[in-house]
Amino acid sequence: MTRIYLDPERCIGCRSCEVACEREHGHPRISVGVVDDLAAVPVYCHQCDAAPCVAVCHTDSLRIDGEMVVFNPDLCTLCGLCAVACPFGAIELGSEIKRCDLCSGTPVCVMTCPTEALVRGDVDAITRSTRARAAGVLAARLR
Amino acid sequence: MTSRTPTVCPYCAVGCGFYITPNGVEYMQDHPVNEGSLCPKGNVAPDVLNHVERLRYPMMRTGDGWIRVSWSEALDRVAEEMPRALREKGPKALAFLGSAKCTNEENYTFQKIARLMGTNSIDNSARRCHSPTIIALRRMLGTPAMTNPISDLALSDCIFVIGSNLAENHPVVARWILRAKDRGAAVIVADPRVTPTAWLADLHLQLNPGTDIALINGMINVILGEGLEDRSFIRERTRGFEELDVSDYTPERVSSITGLSAADIVRAARLYAKAGASSIVYCMGITQHSCGTENVTACANLALICGQVGRPGTGILPLRGQNNVQGACDMGALADFYPGWRSVDDSGAIDELRRLWNARSLPLGRGLTADMMPDADLRFLYVMGEDIVNSHPAVARRRERLKRGFVVVQDIFLTDTAKLADLVLPAAAWAEKEGTFTSTERRVQWVSRAREPPGDARPDLWILSEVAARLGFDLPHDPEEVLAEINQAVPAYGGICRMNAGRRGGIIWPCPHPDHPGTPVLHTERFSTPDGRARITPVHHPAPERTSPEHPMILITGRVVLHYNSGSMTMRSEGLVKREPELHVDVHPDDAVRFGVADGDTVMIETRWGRARARAKLTPGQKRGTLFMPFHFPETNLVASELLDEKSMMPELKVAACRIWRAD
Ligand code: SF4
Ligand code: SF4
Ligand code: SF4
Numbered sequence: 061m062t063r064i065y066l067d068p069e070r071c072i073g074c075r076s077c078e079v080a081c082e083r084e085h086g087h088p089r090i091s092v093g094v095v096d097d098l099a100a101v102p103v104y105c106h107q108c109d110a111a112p113c114v115a116v117c118h119t120d121s122l123r124i125d126g127e128m129v130v131f132n133p134d135l136c137t138l139c140g141l142c143a144v145a146c147p148f149g150a151i152e153l154g155s156e157i158k159r160c161d162l163c164s165g166t167p168v169c170v171m172t173c174p175t176e177a178l179v180r181g182d183v184d185a186i187t188r189s190t191r192a193r194a195a196g197v198l199a200a201r202l203r
Numbered sequence: 204m205t206s207r208t209p210t211v212c213p214y215c216a217v218g219c220g221f222y223i224t225p226n227g228v229e230y231m232q233d234h235p236v237n238e239g240s241l242c243p244k245g246n247v248a249p250d251v252l253n254h255v256e257r258l259r260y261p262m263m264r265t266g267d268g269w270i271r272v273s274w275s276e277a278l279d280r281v282a283e284e285m286p287r288a289l290r291e292k293g294p295k296a297l298a299f300l301g302s303a304k305c306t307n308e309e310n311y312t313f314q315k316i317a318r319l320m321g322t323n324s325i326d327n328s329a330r331r332c333h334s335p336t337i338i339a340l341r342r343m344l345g346t347p348a349m350t351n352p353i354s355d356l357a358l359s360d361c362i363f364v365i366g367s368n369l370a371e372n373h374p375v376v377a378r379w380i381l382r383a384k385d386r387g388a389a390v391i392v393a394d395p396r397v398t399p400t401a402w403l404a405d406l407h408l409q410l411n412p413g414t415d416i417a418l419i420n421g422m423i424n425v426i427l428g429e430g431l432e433d434r435s436f437i438r439e440r441t442r443g444f445e446e447l448d449v450s451d452y453t454p455e456r457v458s459s460i461t462g463l464s465a466a467d468i469v470r471a472a473r474l475y476a477k478a479g480a481s482s483i484v485y486c487m488g489i490t491q492h493s494c495g496t497e498n499v500t501a502c503a504n505l506a507l508i509c510g511q512v513g514r515p516g517t518g519i520l521p522l523r524g525q526n527n528v529q530g531a532c533d534m535g536a537l538a539d540f541y542p543g544w545r546s547v548d549d550s551g552a553i554d555e556l557r558r559l560w561n562a563r564s565l566p567l568g569r570g571l572t573a574d575m576m577p578d579a580d581l582r583f584l585y586v587m588g589e590d591i592v593n594s595h596p597a598v599a600r601r602r603e604r605l606k607r608g609f610v611v612v613q614d615i616f617l618t619d620t621a622k623l624a625d626l627v628l629p630a631a632a633w634a635e636k637e638g639t640f641t642s643t644e645r646r647v648q649w650v651s652r653a654r655e656p657p658g659d660a661r662p663d664l665w666i667l668s669e670v671a672a673r674l675g676f677d678l679p680h681d682p683e684e685v686l687a688e689i690n691q692a693v694p695a696y697g698g699i700c701r702m703n704a705g706r707r708g709g710i711i712w713p714c715p716h717p718d719h720p721g722t723p724v725l726h727t728e729r730f731s732t733p734d735g736r737a738r739i740t741p742v743h744h745p746a747p748e749r750t751s752p753e754h755p756m757i758l759i760t761g762r763v764v765l766h767y768n769s770g771s772m773t774m775r776s777e778g779l780v781k782r783e784p785e786l787h788v789d790v791h792p793d794d795a796v797r798f799g800v801a802d803g804d805t806v807m808i809e810t811r812w813g814r815a816r817a818r819a820k821l822t823p824g825q826k827r828g829t830l831f832m833p834f835h836f837p838e839t840n841l842v843a844s845e846l847l848d849e850k851s852m853m854p855e856l857k858v859a860a861c862r863i864w865r866a867d
Contacts, residue, residue: 096822
């Protein structure tokens, strides 16, 4: 399952991902929230497996296609249920639904992130590298 | 021109590489500094290239308005006014301001014109970001520059960040710090505020503003007390250790000065001294003080007594502000240095340049620095790519005085400084011309022309060589030819050419001859002082700026991630300005209650230097008793302190006693 994952420990709230996404798509589909100047969380579509937006969509304009959630604007009635249902607040309503489409393979948000807080990849591979990193840190502290 | 041209970011001095394409930006994943990534400013850098407000034609002042003039009229006028001022009042009546955003070749040519006209009154914006670094590191280590490349941070076991909010100001540097953390390195951040940089810290030292020397001397006290210093390094590679007396700086006393706990001071000292490789990263939180030179000295002392210099992962890393601060200084666009860091007092060293330039004589002694220019009796001021009115506190208040002579401003936008000018010359932006930029890590990179300049705008080098020709000096107008002369004038650039600087990632100076691979890590065997040893130099905690009943708070100034310096470029980038449109002041919620201020209120801030209006932003990350304002908005400079560091002429921009009240 290919998705974009966020390591919140690395995010510095610089909004580079947001600015880059806006440059490519005219409107940012990722939005960085900074909480009390103490932490930052970029909000974006997680391409959920059991996607609540897909579940509530009456018209099938949102559906799961293989690895990701896809959107068909022709069927959309702009009722806004998906935006309310998304647990991440990743969908924005305008004249058309605005949500991340993974940039067809080379997400600019991932490429531009100065701290590698955003990673695109397979969940197993990412978990493996996170574990390896954590083990390395622990080992260094024990030395 | 091809559809994608490699370039270097025109904003901060990290020197990130990317491609300019007809539609904008493409990431350069094999660049050694940023590996493709860019901060928000880099992402929209091309916005300024075809901006509607770009200056397109030379313009002459007529009363309150402007008329368009031809290049030959404009250049003739410069070449009339400059010698006239010289004839009437001598070289002291001329002043020049170079630009840390222009290329090395342009700054070199600019300072050469100033010096050939007989004046050392040439300066650049390094004066208000890293002049203390220049003075202190040159004296102590021999080379006034970052000792190790940024990517070396990934090899550090302990990173001590002091006076730098790099996560906002140099975001790509955070990448390498996180790599070090992935290996288990400890990160210490000393900053009065909880910044995104502090989020990365294992130990955040939230010290009182302006107490950095006390903290560092306290750490040295602990290190010496516990025998953690590197005795053999001190013996073999340094001088002056005997004079270093920090016995007064016990953790308990330092605790009372800094507001930190003694235990944290001890912990920081142990972490830094015991790590296999430790580095110190600092920025304007260290330099922009009336004790800026001493602050840098204290940092270098700490590194030297622990032997944390001269190896990968160690070192002293001053993060420069603008993309070519390091280069503009290497080129001698400074009132106290000629090219190649020759002191204006060293007639022997200057004699070599005199021969190279075929000049009858060259001026000696420090010229006017930027902050001194408004008070001088000038008849002619030439400003190249610098918005001095919005970036120098003293100048902002005395802007009218700049107009006493003939003022030429050469820039890409009609900045507030350009509005004061008698003649405005439209310059090409970074991607519309060729030449080299030197990043904060001494990395020299050749930038190619990616676009045509708008209208009649011309590269600064073209403009300068045309002016020079009219003055009777035959100076090259081709960047490669100028670089060839720089090879002779600046020893560290001896072997730098278009070829090696044009490779991916360029080349890191010193590169003394054409076959030299460059020198990423300095001081590995010897320091660049005359005897090869570093100078440990005692410094002491100065009397801090005090609050009073009228001014009960301390104002701190700094930057935010979305803007850059005076804002002349970022305020014209829609994606940035809409996210950060106006001046705000950070207030701790407890202080807000004390002064009856609510989130979003319009407030007034007053120091003894001036008043500013801002929007209050309540945040628990602000230290109680302090306020924070970003300096990208002109109002901030009106309240910043005018005190100067006598050694470097750096203004005290970081700390000022102030008061705050609701404006309505
Ligand atoms: S993957 Fe592309 S569309 Fe999705 S948030 Fe990132 S930049 Fe935006
Ligand atoms: S670019 Fe990276 S660090 Fe910056 S806000 Fe986005 S996720 Fe966070
Ligand atoms: S970190 Fe500095 S050099 Fe890199 S993109 Fe941002 S402003 Fe440009």
